[in-house]
Amino acid sequence: MKHILSALVQNKPGVLAHVAGMFAARAFNIDSLAVGRTDDPSLSRMTIVVIGDDRVVEQVRKQLAKIVTVVKVQDFAGMDVVARDLMLISVACPPEKRPEILALVEMFQGKVVDIGSKFVMVEVAGPENKIEAFIEACRPYGIKNLVRTGTVAMARQPRFAPPENEEAK
Amino acid sequence: MTANTTEKTAVQTKPGSQIIVDTLLEHGVEVLFGYLGGVVLPLFDKLYDSPIRVVIPRHEQGGCHMADAYARSTGKVGVVIATSGPGATNLTTGLATAMMDSVPLVALTGQVRTELIGNDAFQEADTTGITRPITKHNVIVKNPNELAQTIREAFFIASTGRPGPVLIDIPVDMQIAQVPVTPPQPIELPGYRIRERGHARQITAAAEAINSSQRPVLYVGGGVISGNASEPLRKLAKKANIPVTMTLMGLGAFDQNDPLSLNMLGMHGAAYANFAVQNCDLLICVGARFDDRVTGKLKAFAPHARVIHIDLDPSSISKNVPADIPVVGSARHVLTELLELVEYRERKEWFDQIAEWKKRHPLRYDQNAKTIKPQYVIEELWKQTQGQAIITTGVGQHQMWTAQFYRFNRPRQFITSGGLGTMGFGLPAAIGAQIANPDALVIDIDGDSSFNMTLTELSTAVMYELPVKVCLINNGYMGMVRQWQELFYGKRYSCSSLKSPDFARLAEAFGAVGLRAEKKEEVPAVIKAMLAEKRPCVADFRVDPEENVWPMVPAGKSLHEMDGLDIFEMA
Ligand SMILES: Cc1ncc(C[n+]2csc(CCOP(=O)(O)OP(=O)(O)O)c2C)c(N)n1
Numbered sequence: 052m053k054h055i056l057s058a059l060v061q062n063k064p065g066v067l068a069h070v071a072g073m074f075a076a077r078a079f080n081i082d083s084l085a086v087g088r089t090d091d092p093s094l095s096r097m098t099i100v101v102i103g104d105d106r107v108v109e110q111v112r113k114q115l116a117k118i119v120t121v122v123k124v125q126d127f128a129g130m131d132v133v134a135r136d137l138m139l140i141s142v143a144c145p146p147e148k149r150p151e152i153l154a155l156v157e158m159f160q161g162k163v164v165d166i167g168s169k170f171v172m173v174e175v176a177g178p179e180n181k182i183e184a185f186i187e188a189c190r191p192y193g194i195k196n197l198v199r200t201g202t203v204a205m206a207r208q209p210r211f212a213p214p215e216n217e218e219a220k
Numbered sequence: 221m222t223a224n225t226t227e228k229t230a231v232q233t234k235p236g237s238q239i240i241v242d243t244l245l246e247h248g249v250e251v252l253f254g255y256l257g258g259v260v261l262p263l264f265d266k267l268y269d270s271p272i273r274v275v276i277p278r279h280e281q282g283g284c285h286m287a288d289a290y291a292r293s294t295g296k297v298g299v300v301i302a303t304s305g306p307g308a309t310n311l312t313t314g315l316a317t318a319m320m321d322s323v324p325l326v327a328l329t330g331q332v333r334t335e336l337i338g339n340d341a342f343q344e345a346d347t348t349g350i351t352r353p354i355t356k357h358n359v360i361v362k363n364p365n366e367l368a369q370t371i372r373e374a375f376f377i378a379s380t381g382r383p384g385p386v387l388i389d390i391p392v393d394m395q396i397a398q399v400p401v402t403p404p405q406p407i408e409l410p411g412y413r414i415r416e417r418g419h420a421r422q423i424t425a426a427a428e429a430i431n432s433s434q435r436p437v438l439y440v441g442g443g444v445i446s447g448n449a450s451e452p453l454r455k456l457a458k459k460a461n462i463p464v465t466m467t468l469m470g471l472g473a474f475d476q477n478d479p480l481s482l483n484m485l486g487m488h489g490a491a492y493a494n495f496a497v498q499n500c501d502l503l504i505c506v507g508a509r510f511d512d513r514v515t516g517k518l519k520a521f522a523p524h525a526r527v528i529h530i531d532l533d534p535s536s537i538s539k540n541v542p543a544d545i546p547v548v549g550s551a552r553h554v555l556t557e558l559l560e561l562v563e564y565r566e567r568k569e570w571f572d573q574i575a576e577w578k579k580r581h582p583l584r585y586d587q588n589a590k591t592i593k594p595q596y597v598i599e600e601l602w603k604q605t606q607g608q609a610i611i612t613t614g615v616g617q618h619q620m621w622t623a624q625f626y627r628f629n630r631p632r633q634f635i636t637s638g639g640l641g642t643m644g645f646g647l648p649a650a651i652g653a654q655i656a657n658p659d660a661l662v663i664d665i666d667g668d669s670s671f672n673m674t675l676t677e678l679s680t681a682v683m684y685e686l687p688v689k690v691c692l693i694n695n696g697y698m699g700m701v702r703q704w705q706e707l708f709y710g711k712r713y714s715c716s717s718l719k720s721p722d723f724a725r726l727a728e729a730f731g732a733v734g735l736r737a738e739k740k741e742e743v744p745a746v747i748k749a750m751l752a753e754k755r756p757c758v759a760d761f762r763v764d765p766e767e768n769v770w771p772m773v774p775a776g777k778s779l780h781e782m783d784g785l786d787i788f789e790m791a
Contacts, residue, residue, distance in 0.1 A: 065359065106538075114535050117533070119377060119409060119411055120411050122411040123411075
């Protein structure tokens with residue numbers, strides 16, 4: 052089972068090593084790890100995709116929270132989550148295939164970011180399955196290069212606040 | 221002269237090394253253990269003028285175990301200093317030992333100059349990288365203005381929550397830099413929260429489970445000792461009338477001479493403790509972590525029991541055994557609150573059953589043997605010291621026999637490497653405990669192979685005139701390894717015997733006192749002579765070489781499937 056965890060960490064040297072080291076030492080399986088600064092320069096956000104059953108992920112969550120520089124950990128299991136990967140992909144594209152490939156890019160709401168006589172570089176963002184589908188669609192043309200960020204994710208806000216009287220027990 | 225000195229509002233500055241010493245003093249550090257080297261010279265230079273007593277071991281591992289035992293025996297934070305590179309790497313065994321047993325320690329290591337870091341400079345090692353998995357937290361200081369606050373945070377992190385070692389790596393230029401003196405800032409660690417108080421509803425649920433149980437057992441670990449919760453534990457056991465079994469780390473948390481004590485459980489635990497756990501309907505685990513040496517086969521552990529798990533560290537709960545009632549909080553708080561809610565129950569059937577087990581399978585050994593039985597030495601030591609000594613150990617059979625036959629009556633009395641099982645821990649630990657408790661009787665009950673690993677620290681004991689005693693259970697083997705080879709490898713004793721020096725004469729060469737007992741009749745007198753000695757003393761007891769630790773749960777078996785019980789069967 053894939054689980055998405057989101058960890059708010061202090062933006063300090065050694066934090067990534069602490070987190071990665073914990074995963075390695077405890078033999079947890081990381082599928083992807085994406086890190087970047089938040090709007091607060093003293094904090095970074097890590098989105099960690101882990102593979103494991105509920106008990107394993109529970110341990111991962113607790114062990115992460117135990118790291119002194121990890122401020123907060125959230126498990127997105129059972130939540131409505133927006134999850135995105137970003138991919139840059141370079142696809143073989145002789146002039147005669149251009150219309151075909153551009154149509155494909157359009158279909159996936161991708162963006163052509165570079166173009167040459169033989170290749171086109173495309174940026175695609177979206178949920179993992181969309182990214183994967185795009186890779187498959189490109190395969191017949193020939194993929195020269197591919198790079199992905201790993202998943203970043205955020206939980207959706209509850210659309211409507213529950214009525215007051217229901218909230219009060 | 222800096223511009224500062226000419227200004228009216230000049231800030232006072234001091235060298236970083238002085239700031240370090242001042243901050244240690246601010247935390248009440250009276251003694252520290254350290255070893256010198258180029259990149260800690262500025263620090264040692266300032267220690268020269270300070271009231272802090274510096275104890276120099278013969279090896280940094282020894283120094284780290286000393287600081288560790290100083291902390292375990294007092295509850296204070298131990299402090300150890302080492303130089304960069306080899307000094308720092310020599311600390312690792314000590315740090316990992318302290319980490320596994322949750323001991324509050326602050327380690328300061330020197331590091332090469334900031335601009336040399338990463339260049340494979342002389343005596344450079346990536347100390348924070350190496351020690352990351354064996355410390356609770358570690359940092360390298362790259363801004364001298366952060367020195368004081370980093371040390372304050374280190375003491376705070378080491379001593380609060382689940383205690384543990386914290387390492388600060390300090391490049392030598394940080395020690396030389398002039399640093400403005402600033403008053404202590406409030407400690408802000410947004411990622412570090414401790415839940416001392418257990419959840420009220422969970423505590424109520426735990427109390428209800430206790431009150432309605434017919435066959436409860438308290439299973440307590442080192443968390444009760446480090447959390448200073450022995451008193452509420454004793455009251456709870458008495459008030460609710462519950463038998464208490466302890467892990468190796470928990471020994472001393474509850475008086476083993478008390479009728480409610482079931483002594484130690486686990487692989488070499490008492491049979492009655494293991495039977496009680498396997499038959500209980502409620503297991504109340506406090507400050508212990510269901511280590512595999514305790515549980516045996518996990519699937520068959522305490523099969524009929526609901527489990528209450530009280531622990532400060534949320535990641536300990538349900539890691540190995542799912543808890544029916546988890547309570548995250550300090551043992552002290554939670555037990556104190558539980559105490560209010562529990563009621564006395566007679567549980568006659570349960571106690572009759574336990575009495576029957578105790579009668580059938582007491583911890584015993586062959587008292588009629590002609591040879592010196594190791595258990596006899598330890599029992600005699602217990603008698604002559606009236607069970608009052610502070611005891612440290614190495615790792616192996618002698619450690620288990622000590623756990624079985626020295627009946628500990630108070631917390632912080634038994635100092636042993638439980639989690640990591642570090643051979644060589646005993647002597648340096650005895651030295652650390654003796655420094656912390658100058659008037660106490662401190663005895664290292666050691667194995668010959670364990671002692672061989674760090675016996676060089678005898679010269680530390682001699683130099684500082686510490687009256688530590690080493691009671692060597694000398695069987696000529698790596699006894700515990702030999703036992704496994706006997707039982708599981710068809711008596712093929714591959715490489716498990718070592719030729720040792722004449723330990724008594726070696727002790728004399730170090731300037732300590734050496735004693736020896738080769739015959740059973742000599743044992744009481746040698747122990748008496750050892751106890752009377754005011755100097756460091758090694759007493760070498762030549763025990764039966766092939767004695768085994770019984771009972772024993774073989775690895776992978778469940779707790780009640782103990783071998784060697786027939787040896788204990790009362791006629
Ligand atoms: C540093 C270290 N190395 C190896 C071991 C594995 N080990 C556990 S017990 C043991 C033998 C201990 O022999 P000794 O100290 O003589 O004690 P005895 O079992 O004979 O009482 C060994 C080698 C260990 N625990 N620690």
